[in-house]
Amino acid sequence: MESPANMESSVNMVKSTASSPMNPSDDSSSPYYLHPSDNPRALLVSKIFNGANYVAWSRLISIALTVKNMLAFVDGSLPQPSLDNAKLHVAWLRANNLVLSWLMNSIAKEIRGSLLYFNNAFDTWDELKVRYLRSDGPRVFTLEKSLSSISQGSNSITEYFSDFKTLWDEFISYRPLPKCACGIMNTCTCAILKNLADRQQADYVMKFLVGLHDSYSAIRSQLLLSPLPSMGKVFSLLLQEESQRSLTNAVGLPLDSHAMAAAQPPRQIFSNVSKFSKLKGKPNVTCSHCGFSGHLADKCFQIIGYPPGWKGPRGKRFNSTRLPNANSASSLEQNSNIPNIPFSQEQIQNLITLSNSLSTSPINLNHAVNTVSTSGSQQMEDD
Incomplete structure (x- = not known):
């Protein structure tokens, strides 16, 4: 519902514009102003509304229209002028249709068809809000479940924070903090609204720390021992920790066994071969099955099976013809x-x-x- 202050401001704006001899479309401070670069076919935001991303899309549209000084056409604070002032009426129609074109361009074609016959941008905006702004339980449940199960995994701190914050911002849009409309809270000395905001911030940080990788358990324990800092401070500390690890090559994640085997120097591999050939037994005998010395075929591991924890070579040995040095x-x-x-x-x-x-x-x-x-x-x- 439009506040009395906004209505009074809009009426004053219309009166001042009507009394001004200047064309309102040429006044850069007027919401009717049309810049030469304003194109009806332009795409105002990069995110297209597809029916499931209304909160993020409406936020981006509101920011873009505020920059254009045309948010009044969608929030209802600038009503259509009467036909008595033909100049102002034409200026309003031009600006309104421009905003309406921007809205249509940023909506998926499957939804656009049901909005073609709305005459002004405010009706279109309000219809989308009624249809798609759902504060119902299923969406809140999905967001709550995603926030509880999200984890860093193999992502960097920046990637994990971006994914987490996207879910959190949408979640709190359905669960905003209460606002005082009667004015009594302005004289309240118990600061209950501030305490609620601090608790929401603490939940924000706590859920983020839960999903961190276990390699950050040390710094996470330090943060939990003291009063929780702000999310900006937590993110800065984790970035510093990640940068230090990259400098010292301390990744914190276990290396793959195949990668460790590939990184093993050749000397170590040959030492394993020599250890395999020096097994306890008869050093002068050679197995007829695998070609290694120190055992016979009836005790060959390739026939009877390798013992647990065996780290020696597997497979038949090459011809051990001695070459000169x-x-x-x-x-x-x-x-x-x-x-x-x-x-x-x-x-x-x-x-x-x-x-x-x-x-x-x-x-x-x-x-x-x-x-x-x-x-x-x-x-x-x-x-």
Whole structure:
């Protein structure tokens, strides 16, 4: 319902505009003013009304019309002038139709069809309010349930806060704080309205802290021990904590086991292989199933099953043909003339080079041995 103060202001505005010789559409301080950039086909807000987002959409429309100085056309504070003042009546029709066009452009086409025959922006605005501003139980229940179940998960602090605040703002729009209309509360000394506002703010912060990730449990405990600060202060402290963690690479979330295995250095992997080959048992025996030494096939884990907590390699071992290293270069050179060794001097040098590269980079030894063996066989065939 329109307040007496707004009605008096609107009447004074109409009287002053009517007595002014200037065209009201050219006065930048008048709600009838039309800027050259005002286009009836323009989209006033980016959010389109689809029937389920009335609270957020109406808020955005109200802000945009306030900037345009045309909110009076939808809140009913600027009634249509009489036909006695033709200039003012035409100016009102132009401005009203412009606002009506902006409203229609921001409404989904499925809803727009039922609003085409309203003559002014106020009737259209009021019809949408009656239809879609539902303060009923189902929507409040849905919001209450969403606020109770929302959690940060893997989102950042900023993303989690944005999602939470969207739900909270809509929730309190259905549950606003009471306002005094008789004026008695202006002289009240118990500050009951302030206490209610403080309690609502405390609930706001408490619900937000409930959904935080457990990695923030330390700072959450500190905030709960003292009187709850404002949401702005809480958000600032959590952002600082998140920034410090990013600098120290302390993410707080458990790393995936596959990622840890991939990040394991090659030396550690080879040490696991050596541990597997040095199992208790007969060190000089080799399993005919998996190729590892230290056990026989009847005690092979690949046949009888791996024990709990096994961290060694799984799978069959490659051919463990020993390759020469840099320390055995002289012995290879000394024995290069022995006819039982099917390698030429050039092949021995290649083996030494290959052995040196194996000490710095883990490569497929199976492939290397097969390559050398093939090369030796080819050399024997050529000889």
